[in-house]
Amino acid sequence: MTRRIVLGVLLVVALAGVGWAIYRATRPASPGATATVRRGRIEARVDALGSLQLARQVEVTAAVGGTVRHVAVQPGDRVISGTLLVELDSPDVREALTQAQNAVRLREAELEAALAAPDQATIDLAVARLKRATALRQNAQSDYDAIAEQPDAESSDEALALAAAKLEYQIAQSEYDRTMRGASALDLDRLRVSVDEARRALARSEARLEQLRVLAPLDGVVLAVSVQAGANVYANNALVQVADLRQLQVRAEVSELDVAAVAAGQSVTLWLDAFPGVQLAGEVVRVLPAPSTARGMTAYVAVIAFAGDELALRPGMGVNVQITTGLEEAALLVPRRAVRTVGFEQVVRVVQGRKVADVVVTTGLSNGDEVQVLTGLSEGQQVLID
Secondary structure, eight states, X not given: OHHHHHHHHHHHHHHHHHHHHHHHHHOOOOTTOEEEXXXXXXXXXXXXXXXXXXXXXXXXXXXXXXXXXXXXXXTTOEEOTTOEEEEEEOHHHHHHHHHHHHHHHHHHHHHHHHHSOOOHHHHHHHHHHHHHHHHHHHHHHHHHHHHTTSTTGGGSHHHHHHHHHHHHHHHHHHXXXXXXXXXXXXXXXXXXXXXXXXXXXXXXXXXXXXXXXXXXXXXXXXXXXXXXXXXXXXXXXXXXXEEOTTOEEEEEEEETTTGGGOOTTOEEEEEETTSTTOEEEEEEEEEEEEEEOTTSSOEEEEEEEEOOTTSOOOTTOEEEEEEEEEEEEEEEEEEGGGEEEETTEEEEEEEETTEEXXXXXXXXEEOSSEEEEEESOOTTOEEEOO
């Protein structure tokens, strides 16, 4: 008997659950809590905060070491490309230039002399050296012949003198022959190569001398000067910071929940705290891959280009950012409040006469007010708003 009672109670509970489910699916709609499924334009947006940053900023460094001779600018000065910023002095650079200039003159003189025909004085000198060497060789030969029969003749002083005289004669003969026939083609080629090398070395020295004058690399404003006259600097030391204040960009921090929807090329609407009521248009240039945790949360920086030349903008100004991540002109729309999440599904409660049915839908773009419905609903249907 007890078992039958328990089974009866369980059956009643089950029937009550089924009845409640049927009631929920078919209960009358609440008056005034419905909306019509419609077609219209929807923009998906991502909101973020950012600030104005310099798009082009250059830290000008010393290309060569030296002593600061003159600082020509100070912070706040406007400069154009090529303006003198800092002038350095370096005795080593100037000495290297002098040596390079002397080397060019010497190599060019050697080539010019080799190309020119020998003058009479050069010929006379070569002839005189050859005659002298001939006489010395003859005398040394006579001295050696006088002792040639002695046992130690080959190691005698006369033998050594004869060998030296023969060598000097050969040298004099070669100089005479070279003087009379001029430089060979190979000698001329070598001289020409040496001239080219000397000229290239001079050009490098002149370039290093020019690097003592540190010039502005762009049109802009001097942000900072790191040196003063008399200071010693080394190559790659920072001297001056120059920035183009006309080229600003917005760096906005996008939440990790929204960053997947943000991409280069998307349009952006901007509002600056310093100019209430002014709206600017921009475009996402890129999204940096590394995360930022500056505000205690994980975010990603979106770099945004914009046009705002008519405003007196300054780096660091705060910006409110709204990125359009998607746009549909004829989307099927329902109020955002009409869509509920049930498990892993999106559900909308559709009014069918005096009954309500839960319908699983696929959603698309969304903004703060409405959601795009891709499947599950038709235009004109009535849905409940929770």
